[in-house]
Amino acid sequence: KIPAIVREVNDESAIAMSLIENIQREDLNPMEEAIALQRLIKEFDLTHQQVAEAVGKSRTAVTNFLRLINLSAEVSQMLAHGDIEMGHARALLSLDDEKQSQAAKEIAAKQLNVRQAEALVKSWLSVPKEKQNKGKSVDADTRHLENRLSGKLGQPVQ
Numbered sequence: 549k550i551p552a553i554v555r556e557v558n559d560e561s562a563i564a565m566s567l568i569e570n571i572q573r574e575d576l577n578p579m580e581e582a583i584a585l586q587r588l589i590k591e592f593d594l595t596h597q598q599v600a601e602a603v604g605k606s607r608t609a610v611t612n613f614l615r616l617i618n619l620s621a622e623v624s625q626m627l628a629h630g631d632i633e634m635g636h637a638r639a640l641l642s643l644d645d646e647k648q649s650q651a652a653k654e655i656a657a658k659q660l661n662v663r664q665a666e667a668l669v670k671s672w673l674s675v676p677k678e679k680q681n682k683g684k685s686v687d688a689d690t691r692h693l694e695n696r697l698s699g700k701l702g703q704p705v706q
Contacts, residue, residue: 564592564602571603578637579628582616589614612638620645623652635662639669647672 557565570576571584588599596614600607616637619627622645627637636655639662640648651672655665694706 564588568602577628577630578613578616578634579624582613585610585613586617615641620648622649626652626656631656632665633662636660636665639666642673643669 567584567588571581571588576584585599585603588594588602589596594602596610597607600610603610612634616624616627616634618641619637623632623637623640626632627634632640632652632655636652640651640655643651651665651668654660654668658664660668
């Protein structure tokens with residue numbers, strides 16, 4: 549015989565208890581944990597704080613796990629397989645899906661730490677601003693002068 553506590557609970561409580569127990573297991577990858585936390589929130593209409601208390605994590609940790617759900621499919625797989633870490637993945641969230649994938653591959657290939665990954669993402673985010681400045685529309689007078697010079701020189705002028 550072994551000591552045991554038998555509880556009579558309804559189906560909803562049993563599902564919640566099972567989910568919480570699974571989340572508390574240490575062998576879940578970050579994506580599995582994020583999906584389980586999201587399921588708790590949706591199925592039982594809980595707040596991040598309530599979920600945090602139920603699973604023994606801080607509200608911030610729960611929120612950070614839930615943000616991982618917004619990763620591109622490719623990056624989610626890389627995180628699930630351990631190619632990148634949760635800190636890397638969180639840094640990638642500010643990029644669009646295509647750039648997330650490119651950056652994640654670079655992070656994995658170069659074995660960057662989280663700080664280096666954050667710096668990489670920051671540098672990628674600053675590039676579009678420069679391109680936007682280069683592509684600014686020019687006023688009508690400048691465009692007219694460019695066209696006249698282009699005609700005289702037989703070469704495009706910018």
